[in-house]
Amino acid sequence: MNRVNLPAAILVALILGIWEAAVRLLAVPVFILPPPSNIVWVALVQAPRIFPHAVVTFAEILMGVGFAVITAIPLAIVMFAKPSLEKAFSPFLVASQAIPVFALAPLLVVWLGYGMASKVFMAWIIIFFPICVSLLEGFKSCDPEFRMLFRLMGASFFKTLTLLYWPWALPRFFAGLKVGVGVAGIGAVIGEWVGAQKGLGFFMIQSNARLQVDLVFAAILWLTAMGLLLWWLTGVLEKNIVRWK
Amino acid sequence: MLQVCSITKSFKGQTVFSNLDLTVGQGRFHVMIGPSGCGKSTLFDGLTGVFPLDEGRLLWKGEPFADLRHHAAYMQQKDLLLPWFSLLNNALLPAKTSGQDMKAANDRACRLFERLGLKGYESHYANQVSGGMRQRCALVRTLMFNRDLILLDEPLSALDTITRRSLQSLLLLLQTEFKKTILMITHDIEEALFLADEIYLLSARPMSVSSHYVLDLPKPRNSHDPVLTAIKANMLEKLEGDLNHEPG
Numbered sequence: 001m002n003r004v005n006l007p008a009a010i011l012v013a014l015i016l017g018i019w020e021a022a023v024r025l026l027a028v029p030v031f032i033l034p035p036p037s038n039i040v041w042v043a044l045v046q047a048p049r050i051f052p053h054a055v056v057t058f059a060e061i062l063m064g065v066g067f068a069v070i071t072a073i074p075l076a077i078v079m080f081a082k083p084s085l086e087k088a089f090s091p092f093l094v095a096s097q098a099i100p101v102f103a104l105a106p107l108l109v110v111w112l113g114y115g116m117a118s119k120v121f122m123a124w125i126i127i128f129f130p131i132c133v134s135l136l137e138g139f140k141s142c143d144p145e146f147r148m149l150f151r152l153m154g155a156s157f158f159k160t161l162t163l164l165y166w167p168w169a170l171p172r173f174f175a176g177l178k179v180g181v182g183v184a185g186i187g188a189v190i191g192e193w194v195g196a197q198k199g200l201g202f203f204m205i206q207s208n209a210r211l212q213v214d215l216v217f218a219a220i221l222w223l224t225a226m227g228l229l230l231w232w233l234t235g236v237l238e239k240n241i242v243r244w245k
Numbered sequence: 246m247l248q249v250c251s252i253t254k255s256f257k258g259q260t261v262f263s264n265l266d267l268t269v270g271q272g273r274f275h276v277m278i279g280p281s282g283c284g285k286s287t288l289f290d291g292l293t294g295v296f297p298l299d300e301g302r303l304l305w306k307g308e309p310f311a312d313l314r315h316h317a318a319y320m321q322q323k324d325l326l327l328p329w330f331s332l333l334n335n336a337l338l339p340a341k342t343s344g345q346d347m348k349a350a351n352d353r354a355c356r357l358f359e360r361l362g363l364k365g366y367e368s369h370y371a372n373q374v375s376g377g378m379r380q381r382c383a384l385v386r387t388l389m390f391n392r393d394l395i396l397l398d399e400p401l402s403a404l405d406t407i408t409r410r411s412l413q414s415l416l417l418l419l420q421t422e423f424k425k426t427i428l429m430i431t432h433d434i435e436e437a438l439f440l441a442d443e444i445y446l447l448s449a450r451p452m453s454v455s456s457h458y459v460l461d462l463p464k465p466r467n468s469h470d471p472v473l474t475a476i477k478a479n480m481l482e483k484l485e486g487d488l489n490h491e492p493g
Contacts, residue, residue, distance in 0.1 A: 145325060152293060152319045153390065155342035163341065167329045244328035244370065 034214040043218035050215075053203040054222050060116050060188040060199065061230065064123025065181055071124075072132035079132075080139040080165070081157060093129055101125050102190050109195040119191035119199065126187040127180035134176025138169025171245055174238040181230040185223055246271040246426055247313075247394060252301030254291050260451035261287050265301070267428075267445065267454070269394070274420045274427045276437040279447030280484065285430040286321075288452065289398055293317065318390030321398040324379040326371035326386075332378075333358065333367035336385040343391075350389065357385045360422075361415055377408035384415060388423060395419060397429035401436070413439055417464060434480060438473045439466055446480055456483055 016036045022028075023035040030038065043050070079086035105122060112118035142165055150160045192201025200219045207215035247269035254261050261284040269275055279285055291298055294312025302309050305316060318339075326335045333354060340350035358364055361381045371379055380400065387395060397416070401409045417440060419425045431437055437444050438460070446456040458476055466473065 145321070145323060146327075148293075148295065149319065149325050150342065152314060152317070153339045153342045154315060159342045163338065164327070167327070244372070 031211040031213050034217060038214055039217040039221055042214045043221045046215060046218055050200070050203065050218060050222055053198055053200050053219070054226065056116065056198040057119075057185070057188050057192065057200040057223070058226055060119040060191070061123055061181070061184045061226070063116070063120045064184050064187060065127060065177075065230075067120065067124045068128040068131050068180060068184075069177070072128055072135060076132050076135035076139065077161065079136055086136070093132065096125060097129050101187065105190050105194040108191065114195050114197055118194075119188045119196065119201075122191040123184040123187035127184050130179045130183075131173070131176040134179075135169055135173045138172030139165045141172065142168045170242050171238075174234065174242065178231060178234050178238075181234050182227055184230075185227050189223065246306060247316075247428075248304040249292070250302050250304065252291065252303070253299045254287070254296070255299055262291075262452040265453050269426060269428055270443075271393075271426055272420065272424060273442040274417075274429070274440055275443045275445065276429045276431055276441035277445045277447055278431060278434060278437050278480070278484075279452065280449050281432055283447055283449045284452045285447065286398055289319070289396055289430065292396070293319065313394065313396070316392060317394040317396050318387045318392045319396045319398070320383055320387040320400045322400060322403050324371065324376075324383040326379055326382060328371055331368045331370055332363065332374070332382045335371070336382055336389055338386060339389045339391070345391070354385060354389060357388055360418075361385055375408075376404055377412060380404060380408075380412055381415065384412075384419075388419070388425075394426045394428065397427060397431075399430055399432065402431070402433070409436075414465070416440060421464070434477055435468060438468065438477060440464075444476075444480070446483055456480070 020035045020037060023033055034042070075089065079089055101122065104125070105118075108118040108121055112121055146164055146168075147160070150164055155163070188199070189201035189204070192199040193205055196202040200223055204216050204219045207213075207219065247267075249265060249267040249269075251264040251266055253263045253265070265288070267275070267277075277285060277288075290296060292303070292313045294314045303312070304310070305313075310316075326332070327338075330338075333351075336354045336357070337347070337350055339345075340347060340354075355367065358367055361384060363378065363381050363385065366374060366378060366382075371382070374382075380403075383400075400416070401412050404412065413436060416427075416429075419427055429440070441458075441460055444456075444458040444460065445454050446458070447453070448455040456479075458480075460473075460476065462470065462472060
């Protein structure tokens, strides 16, 4: 994190520069496309208005991630312990990814209401799969020679799980979690678009209807910042737990 | 202590070993030598029950039994130390998994660390120490199994010659000080002559015992001992003969 990725920084600066220059030179109205400097300015100045919505969306994301983690871990363990159950469950897991979850959003709002529950559920559906599958793959990637050692030590499945499989799978688990926290926001925001009283998605829809495009962009900027923050926090957590890598 | 009576195993029509007999006497150091790829490690897998044997049977102290899973400790070429545990915790794994009294196990492991020259490295991690140290730690872990029979599958073959020498003396301690019975696989004839009470020379696939030597010489041994030199010459002759008969 301390090292600046110079090529990426240059590329970002270049894109933003072209955007800024083009908008100003061509005199594009702010309600069509605001320049980046304006977006940053609005995101900061309007922070008191955006913040309460951001808190709601952030909470939805966190809860979605939390539920996904506490449900994915037991399921991955069960599927790993009993291959017959893996066979039984895996079509459902794949299907849950094949269904366009966004199409489910209106239904979820009907079933779970305009509150946070439907958004948390959306986020959960989206990220449950990558976390569960990456953890399962992590368990399976365990070196057979280590399994052999534990077998000869007479270790029970539970002991082998806690001492061998779980730590072995942790790097994969975190890889899945990183993907998860990145996309969890999509679920929450789509849920809010369909029907909500609060949240950044709701705020974006409202601003869009009023042609306040700068506020829409400001909300996107906040969402991006939240996503990056979660991604970074996951990385920090991983570094502190997976110390041997 | 352990008798292996004419065991046979084939995989997909390929016979790995057939009618193999071994007698493992209590407290003795047995070494099996054979050409590489002759299926020595598969034999250990068969003895420990990784797969069922096609024919033959195993006797433990005169009683028939299924496999060595609960009777033997095992150490191989790879140290198999877990990177998330300190050396001491790695050595304590057998105690943790079999529900031994942890306080006693801890004391015992610490004494073994001292005895095997690992004192001061208890809280180090595997990636912080040398290959020789890691194998010493694997040796402590093997002793922590608390089992009378120890299976060694080329335990030193990944090490350099000098480290190897010092670890060979430690392997000898398994027998002399810890009173273990040992069945070791190696492809190093010098190592076998230095350590073994009995040497089984194995022939290539299908593997079987082609010669059996009993070496009742005091240890530590001098490699220039004429008896050893004679046995070595005899073994080399047989191994070469075996190679010449190989088709292709």
